[in-house]
Amino acid sequence: MRVEGDRITAIGPDLQVGPDTRVIDGTGKLLMPGLVNGHFHSPGTFNKGALASMPLEVFMLYEVPPLDCPPSSPRLDYVRALLGAVEMLKIGVTVVHDDPFYVPSVDMGRIDAVMSAYRDSGIRATVSINMPNVPELQKYPFLSELLPDAIQRRLQAAALPPTGDLVELYRAFISRWHGQEGDRLRASVSCSAPQRVTKDYLAALSELSHEFGLPYNIHVLETRLQRVFGDVCLGRSLVRYIHDEGVLNERALIIHAIWVDEDDLDLMAASGCSVAHNPICNLRLGSGVMPFRSIMDRGVNICLGSDELCSDDSVNMWSVMKQAAIVHNIADPDYRRWPSAAEVLRCGITNGARAMGLDRVTGSIEVGKQADLLLIELDSLAFTPLNDVRRQLVLCENGSDVSLVMVGGRVVVEDGRVLTVDESDLRAEVRELMLEYASQFDAVERWVNELEPFYRAMYERAVRHGVPIDRWAS
Numbered sequence: 271m272r273v274e275g276d277r278i279t280a281i282g283p284d285l286q287v288g289p290d291t292r293v294i295d296g297t298g299k300l301l302m303p304g305l306v307n308g309h310f311h312s313p314g315t316f317n318k319g320a321l322a323s324m325p326l327e328v329f330m331l332y333e334v335p336p337l338d339c340p341p342s343s344p345r346l347d348y349v350r351a352l353l354g355a356v357e358m359l360k361i362g363v364t365v366v367h368d369d370p371f372y373v374p375s376v377d378m379g380r381i382d383a384v385m386s387a388y389r390d391s392g393i394r395a396t397v398s399i400n401m402p403n404v405p406e407l408q409k410y411p412f413l414s415e416l417l418p419d420a421i422q423r424r425l426q427a428a429a430l431p432p433t434g435d436l437v438e439l440y441r442a443f444i445s446r447w448h449g450q451e452g453d454r455l456r457a458s459v460s461c462s463a464p465q466r467v468t469k470d471y472l473a474a475l476s477e478l479s480h481e482f483g484l485p486y487n488i489h490v491l492e493t494r495l496q497r498v499f500g501d502v503c504l505g506r507s508l509v510r511y512i513h514d515e516g517v518l519n520e521r522a523l524i525i526h527a528i529w530v531d532e533d534d535l536d537l538m539a540a541s542g543c544s545v546a547h548n549p550i551c552n553l554r555l556g557s558g559v560m561p562f563r564s565i566m567d568r569g570v571n572i573c574l575g576s577d578e579l580c581s582d583d584s585v586n587m588w589s590v591m592k593q594a595a596i597v598h599n600i601a602d603p604d605y606r607r608w609p610s611a612a613e614v615l616r617c618g619i620t621n622g623a624r625a626m627g628l629d630r631v632t633g634s635i636e637v638g639k640q641a642d643l644l645l646i647e648l649d650s651l652a653f654t655p656l657n658d659v660r661r662q663l664v665l666c667e668n669g670s671d672v673s674l675v676m677v678g679g680r681v682v683v684e685d686g687r688v689l690t691v692d693e694s695d696l697r698a699e700v701r702e703l704m705l706e707y708a709s710q711f712d713a714v715e716r717w718v719n720e721l722e723p724f725y726r727a728m729y730e731r732a733v734r735h736g737v738p739i740d741r742w743a744s
């Protein structure tokens with residue numbers, strides 16, 4: 271293969287190269303496209319292993335505290351995003367779709383910090399702005415009946431950004447960063463989840479997505495409680511709701527899609543949307559098992575994501591692929607319908623590129639595409655003996671045999687070392703920043719202790735509320 275500039279220009283034997291060309295010997299190695307992390311939130315990066323397992327609705331109190339969360343500095347935003355990017359690059363993730371949330375508020379300084387981290391790391395990144403704009407009580411069923419009045423008043427008093435301001439920020443973000451670094455950095459839009467934004471903002475994001483051709487991140491039916499929310503608060507499923515609001519289309523990236531019913535699946539299939547499947551996160555938070563085969567059977571594009579480092583605890587897409595390959599085996603007695611290694615590799619690479627609108631740019635080895643490539647050492651324990659390379663990539667490899675990573679024709683990792691960033695300096699800075707972050711987190715924990723019994727009561731009430739489908743293994 272020949273790479274010139276940022277792309278693949280020839281594939282085949284006996285290729286002509288100039289005298290200044292670097293020749294990389296791939297003897298005994300596997301050349302493959304880089305992995306794609308189709309769903310990630312960089313702000314969670316400092317919280318790997320920090321939290322016990324708990325349902326999403328309680329977990330989010332720590333992740334995006336609804337009260338009294340001090341703003342983080344742009345440097346913290348930068349370092350968190352850089353740490354995640356370095357961890358991904360070292361195990362062979364060349365493309366990431368980041369949906370960073372900003373607590374308690376967002377501004378261009380914080381956005382620049384995240385984008386600068388992606389610029390400096392060398393990874394290919396599509397990035398949104400995840401900024402809900404409705405009061406906490408509107409996001410959940412039953413909560414207004416359960417929370418004491420004093421807490422409700424405080425929650426209702428929280429300042430929320432108006433739609434106009436957020437759209438203006440998006441336009442500034444797109445003009446500043448979309449297409450930068452030779453199109454390595456791109457923008458997408460995000461509502462977080464439909465129940466977390468006003469209807470006019472949900473629609474305005476869809477218009478931006480249409481105007482600029484950007485993917486639209488929408489977390490939908492991640493949990494059983496969200497299914498109950500649809501029944502109780504909307505009188506319909508959240509998939510039906512986004513369809514009715516006109517935002518379910520081919521640019522929509524439906525994240526999770528666990529508690530979807532047959533009607534939801536038909537709407538999703540007709541829309542041409544993609545689905546981001548995050549199997550490790552879904553087990554860690556007890557969300558349930560996505561109906562993989564029912565979605566796949568309808569021709570919906572499924573990509574894979576790690577979700578964030580506080581709910582997957584790593585960004586290891588090899589682990590995500592392995593989990594995607596095996597967890598669905600408990601959902602269907604017909605073993606002929608269980609995911610194959612080839613399907614899972616497509617989800618983890620090609621489908622991820624497609625979900626970001628990058629299917630003509632990356633995700634496969636073809637002349638004209640970006641050189642986003644890995645060399646995998648085959649003289650290693652995971653591939654010895656070599657029985658079936660696809661199955662061993664999905665079931666045996668863990669990222670430790672990635673010997674070279676190239677993004678857009680630039681070697682960014684070689685022999686286990688990331689070349690774009692001084693990793694030991696980065697780790698030292700993370701430890702230093704943790705002093706500031708840990709004290710903030712202590713304040714958050716005090717609030718969570720106060721709120722947790724009410725959120726638990728909401729969760730338990732939702733568990734008692736009947737729904738027509740089951741995505742738990744119980």
Ligand SMILES: [Zn+2]
Pocket residue numbers: 309310311369489525577578
């Ligand atoms: Zn997410």
